[in-house]
Amino acid sequence: VYKKIKVLSGGEKSRVALAKTLISEANFLLLDEPTNHLDMQSVNILIQALEQYEGTFIVISHDRYFVENVATKIWYIEDFQLKEYPGTYHEYEQWQDERAKAAKQNGSSQPAAKPAPKPKPEEKPAPAINKTPSPDQKKALREIAEVEASIDKAEKELATYEKQLADPKIYQNAAQLKDATMKFEQVKKELARLTDRWEMLAEM
Structure with a gap:
């Protein structure tokens, strides 16, 4: 406080x-x-x-x-x-x-055709920047990629438990509700930790 x-x-x-x-x-x-x-x-x-x-x-x-x-x-x-x-x-x-x-x-399950892409205006090439990342930067970039993959996995797991908890039927089974709630809390806590880590790495 x-x-x-x-x-x-x-x-x-x-x-x-x-x-x-x-x-x-x-x-x-x-x-x-x-x-x-x-x-x-x-x-x-x-x-x-x-x-x-x-x-x-x-x-x-x-x-x-x-x-x-x-x-x-x-x-x-x-x-x-x-x-x-x-x-x-x-x-x-x-x-x-x-x-x-x-x-x-009705036989209309096929997705609608995507509109033809508009031609992009000719862009001038950006000036080349000859800058090699330092070993620390390379390490941070690798860890960011690993953390992002873990965040994606945690978000998918969280969505699964959220869907379970949104189903009214689960509240009729106390054991199942307790298990889903516990796993939901664990994944959410891990997701918060990963997000904090990603924010710290992004600021480096």
């Missing part, structure tokens, strides 16, 4: 910024991946805070459990256009499944 902001990790700074945002008097919030670095209990607290929020908020998130509990309108990109679905994320998924089944029955 008494730490200075400058000594906090990237994840802790994100939590402070989120807390400041929620207690502000703003009537419009734009939240980009707000559940990153949050454990399950903190996610539920954030959901409760947004349910009581009287203003308007837009959320960008890969956390399906979070989106399902806060979103009342879904914006999605289709055919290079931003479109709107007036409902919850669960209703949106059901609607998309029904559309896919109908398209398959």
